[in-house]
Amino acid sequence: MEKTLVICKPDAVERGLVGEIIGRFERKGLVILAGELRLLDTEVLGRHYSEHTEKPFFGDLVAFMSRSAAMLLVVGGPEGTVGVVRTLMGSTDPRQAAPGTIRGDFGLAVTENLVHGSDAVESALREIGIFFPELETRG
Ligand code: DAT
Ligand code: MG
Numbered sequence: 001m002e003k004t005l006v007i008c009k010p011d012a013v014e015r016g017l018v019g020e021i022i023g024r025f026e027r028k029g030l031v032i033l034a035g036e037l038r039l040l041d042t043e044v045l046g047r048h049y050s051e052h053t054e055k056p057f058f059g060d061l062v063a064f065m066s067r068s069a070a071m072l073l074v075v076g077g078p079e080g081t082v083g084v085v086r087t088l089m090g091s092t093d094p095r096q097a098a099p100g101t102i103r104g105d106f107g108l109a110v111t112e113n114l115v116h117g118s119d120a121v122e123s124a125l126r127e128i129g130i131f132f133p134e135l136e137t138r139g
Pocket of ligand 2: 119
């Protein structure tokens with residue numbers, strides 16, 4: 001099974017959209033393999049977003065992602081699941097995301113864009129290892 005890390009970001013939890021977001025993955029036919037509501041700290045967010053630490057928006061991103069609890073999920077399905085989840089999420093900037101996608105239907109701001117999904121199988125393994133080290137991600 002191909003697995004990916006999904007984060008329902010603090011804005012999604014605050015707005016009561018976690019059920020809606022999980023429901024979209026479930027209705028698509030994907031499976032929820034793990035889930036936990038957790039307050040993320042700067043250290044873990046620095047590891048998760050290591051490719052963005054030098055970006056001008058990094059400070060705002062970490063402040064947003066750590067302001068209240070996020071819902072962490074491991075989502076699984078057939079080959080291509082990482083890409084399927086990205087398609088269901090929509091473009092990074094919700095103003096450009098297509099209607100019918102999570103970001104396209106519920107977002108308007110690029111920082112508060114509701115949901116994270118790993119961008120490749122290798123990233124998914126790395127990210128699942130950060131948040132769910134107890135899961136066997138390579139077996
Ligand atoms: P994605 O979350 O679609 O994989 P990303 O990895 O490029 O996008 O960026 C990670 C997060 O950082 C993104 O979800 C929102 C924030 N972000 C990206 N680009 C931004 C920008 N130009 N201004 C503000 N925040 C940005
Ligand atoms: Mg990304």
